[in-house]
Amino acid sequence: MLAVTLKQIAEACNVSTATVSKALNYASDIGADTAKSIRQTAKNMGYFPNAAARSLKTNHSRNIGILFSLNKAIGLTHEYFAQILESFQLKVEKAGYDLTFISRNIGKTVMSYLEHSIYRNCDGIFILSKDCSDPSVLELVSSKIPLVTIDYVFEGCGAVISDNANNMSKLVRFVYNRGHRKIAFISGEDTAVTRIRLASFHKTCTHLGLNIPDNYIIKGQYHSPEISAEATRRLYELPDRPTCIMYPDDYSYIGGMNELEDLGLSIPEDISVTGFDGISLSKGLRPNLTTLRQDSELIGIKAAQLLVSAIESPSTYIPEHIVIPGNLWEGGTVKRL
């Protein structure tokens, strides 16, 4: 329960706390054998440094703040982000960092993200936010705290981004190559990522010589089966129905899938569909959902590496924008026409 302190070790070894500190930190001006025996007794006594004391003195906390915009559509419950966070956590843990959620308030006092980060003395911040135009996020970004963002680019800051433009293009081309010309697209709610995907969809279609009518493009929502179901019905009621519907993500597709079934359409015989993300769900479906697998694990890992290097070697650090390609998962929901 009660923590062992440097002082206790010092007494046990008959040396000063300075010596103990040096021994444990492998400092240069200490005798090899003294150091060894101190380290041994420290281990025996179950010593761990007091994080607060160390943080106070050294001005770093070995703690990384996570800025997670928690809302329904994009938050912990979204498998893509949860997976990124998981692999990020595993990686920074190995580098010796803990993870703390950074919110806008602590108790009754409201603070900005920056203030919270300073309060907790975070060595770096990992931003997984939907709305990076939030002034409080901007304030953080323009501070000197090392940070890495996901799927959003701030100039001068490290970022890891899923290659949304190319991914979407890949998916559209796949559908096109299977012979589809009437492709509908249900987008997610309006975010930077959504805009990139939508632009890529249009660009790719134009490039392929496809003329997509306006009513084939429906604004939906990520992670919402209900809204995808509704959008699906609207597409069904169109006089000139699409032959393929592209859903905003795998999860929300489930709503569309059920709606189509209700309407008596079978997949992919009567209508083709695609998802996005490649979460575990998509492989549990029959036929396997055709989707674009984003490499969330790699994204988390790269973000961790980037942030750790930004923290630990600021001199050599270059705020890269790492683009992570996705993989097309062919599945079986796009029929060859």
Next chain:
Amino acid sequence: MLAVTLKQIAEACNVSTATVSKALNYASDIGADTAKSIRQTAKNMGYFPNAAARSLKTNHSRNIGILFSLNKAIGLTHEYFAQILESFQLKVEKAGYDLTFISRNIGKTVMSYLEHSIYRNCDGIFILSKDCSDPSVLELVSSKIPLVTIDYVFEGCGAVISDNANNMSKLVRFVYNRGHRKIAFISGEDTAVTRIRLASFHKTCTHLGLNIPDNYIIKGQYHSPEISAEATRRLYELPDRPTCIMYPDDYSYIGGMNELEDLGLSIPEDISVTGFDGISLSKGLRPNLTTLRQDSELIGIKAAQLLVSAIESPSTYIPEHIVIPGNLWEGGTVKRL
């Protein structure tokens, strides 16, 4: 960037740091007007206390450790736990606490959960672990650090548990009341919760006078559509097929749903099914999945209240075991026979 300290405020106000500290902490022995003006300048200067210094001195950190067993089946990517964590976070944040993940290692050094908690000076721990028999968890539990567990009971510790026994019973009775007598059950992997649900299933069946053959009970896995699909096929191949299949959770049911469809069975006409959890997915399905909605939001809130009171009022605190009932969601996947 650089934080404002007490000292700076003290200089600005021409008082000692002690006075500033007292003013900000609403201590008694300080003049009302001095206090007021100090608080005002502190605000103007953008002061926030240094968490490390405060923690060092007061021996508490206003930080709660989360012990999250991160593995595939049960972790951040599981909506039930992610939701509990989300609502927990929102609640403790209001009480003035931050959340830090507690892992078994930090850098190259391996430490126990207890050691990590001491290292970070956590005021309390929130345990969301699948395997509470882990010796390192046990060590933590037997320490004096306030903690609350989810879906697992340690005597003398606060716990919030979803009422698995009654929930399962409710679900079985609902199926029974719809006329089903041949009920199959696909369980999750072996955990405390699984054992409770399985026992409740058996007990309820016995109570209802049902004799469930052994081959109706299949050991599956939570959150795994694939394994549920396979289990579904095994049940289908039985000479005497069940009329209803109960899946370990909503998510894994998706695998079964597709398998059944592949087998040419339609739900609920040819076969009835139930899920468990009541995640958003289940309401996106057509027909709506019959499931047992666990109140993950309330569980998170109650856990937060319990833990905060354990931390802040240890004298009046009673380590309750709060049982949160679930709600049957009738849905449309159980046919009336």
Next chain:
DNA sequence: TGCATTTACGAAAACGATTAAGTAGCGTGT
């Protein structure tokens, strides 16, 4: 041997807060 240099350690200050103890100043009761 004598002097300079290195090695190995200790003393003490510092990080930013909290808090017990001490002390002015002031009013009050007798």
Next chain:
DNA sequence: ACACGCTACTTAATCGTTTTCGTAAATGCA
């Protein structure tokens, strides 16, 4: 006028580290 008790503040110690600087002993070199 004097002791007493408040009130409102300051001083200084403290939490557990890290780190600079000082210094004694050991060593190197001529």
